[in-house]
Amino acid sequence: MHTPSYPGKPRRGDRVAVVSPSAGLPEIFPLPYELGLRRLREDFGLIPVEYPTTRTMGSSPADRARDLHSAFADPDIAAVICSIGGDDQLTVLAHLDRDLLKANPKPFFGYSDATNMLAFLWDLGIVGYHGGAIMTEFGRAGAMHPLTAESLRAALFTSGPYELRPATAYTDVDRPWDDPETFASEPPMTPCPSGWTWHNADRVVEGVSWGGCLEIVSWLLMADRAIRPAEEHEGGVLFFETSEEMPSATEVYRILRCMGERGLLRRFGGVMVGRARGWSLERRTAPEERVAYARDQREAVLRAFAEYNDDALIVFDVDFGHTDPKLVIPYGGRIRLDGPARTITVSY
Known part of the structure; x- marks a missing residue:
């Protein structure tokens, strides 16, 4: 590795x-x-x-x-x-x-x-x-x-180790950056319906992290830049999230499918998926649309891993990436996903 x-x-x-x-x-x-x-x-x-x-x-x-x-x-x-x-x-x-x-x-x-x-x-x-x-x-x-x-x-x-904590409220809605009134108050937050969502959480997985914004990962793979052989990820933890461009569930599935065909997905013992951002300035969705977007993305992720690594431990709705708050994830550092304890510990 x-x-x-x-x-x-x-x-x-x-x-x-x-x-x-x-x-x-x-x-x-x-x-x-x-x-x-x-x-x-x-x-x-x-x-x-x-x-x-x-x-x-x-x-x-x-x-x-x-x-x-x-x-x-x-x-x-x-x-x-x-x-x-x-x-x-x-x-x-x-x-x-x-x-x-x-x-x-x-x-x-x-x-x-x-x-x-x-x-x-x-x-x-x-x-x-x-x-x-x-x-x-x-x-x-x-x-x-x-x-x-x-x-x-x-x-x-x-x-050293740092235990992440799930947010109790979040936002994915922007306010205009050219308006001074925007900065007079904190953004309105939406209560989180639950904490993190765990899949195959009957074990503990610890490994070296790799991933990032899923769209950018797909570009790196297409351009063959900063990409090592799939076997060098053996036992690692994949983490990814999607941007304000809001790729469709179909596109998320297709990116993961390509990673699966490349032999990447089956190498990771654990996966962290960031909270899906379902609103943008170009696509101002209603609350129920944002809920549906997140649900469809989760189903796309589960579909891809069912086909290429159905044993992976997966945690959804971790607060990193394009929603607020944003936790820092060490890239190449160690991450421990403790399914039975429902805890995530990163090493800074």
Whole structure:
């Protein structure tokens, strides 16, 4: 099994890089970005360091890669945090210097399109962190969600086991980032009907994690970037979630089917599935539609695993990815799924 190692952690007072390896959305939406930077400084005690493309839309892949190289190579930078995701970080990977990154391992935080960089670091043997973007988690309206903040502090500053806790309420509905009124209050939350949903939960599975945003994983597989042979995932824990683009249940099934045909799905002993996001600015669904979307996605996942790995332990509705709150998941770190105890423990 491929087993990445954990890079050293920052301490309060350290400088951390804030980068935009996908979209330079801080240029367009400064309100959540500046709020996120302020919380990074005042609440977490870290000093943000920006780079030429951090606030610049339309930067070339080579320029974004150059910023990543500068951040990782600088001995005074203790961690690297994404401003937000996007949709073309895949094009940055070809410009990355593998030797430079491998010689200068650092904690890297991001999700969504940052799945590209997380998978790239995983391939180099470096544990990364799925979660913790500046504009979404740090820059959340009103206040950071307590579960998010607690998880982020643990991932940033500590090492060792951390038990995740299920949320009692969540949201997947956005409010406009260009309206100051958005940031005057926390987003309205919807009570969770139950905690996590377990399948084949008669055992304990512990292994090295891999996955991320499912759509990005499918792009990596199509482009054959940062992908190792299927057997190197033997005994691991797959984790995935879907984005605000809301892929249909059919598309989710087809992606998983392709992963099954590639021999990937049968390698994982355990699976964590993020809470499905069923609302977007382009598709403003009613509450009952969101419930149906999540139900259909769950059925698609179960169908794929029934065909390719019917013995896998699966946990649904874990709070990571594109809903709020967002727990940090170590990418390449160890995850323990305890079915009988109904607990999830990650190692930061």
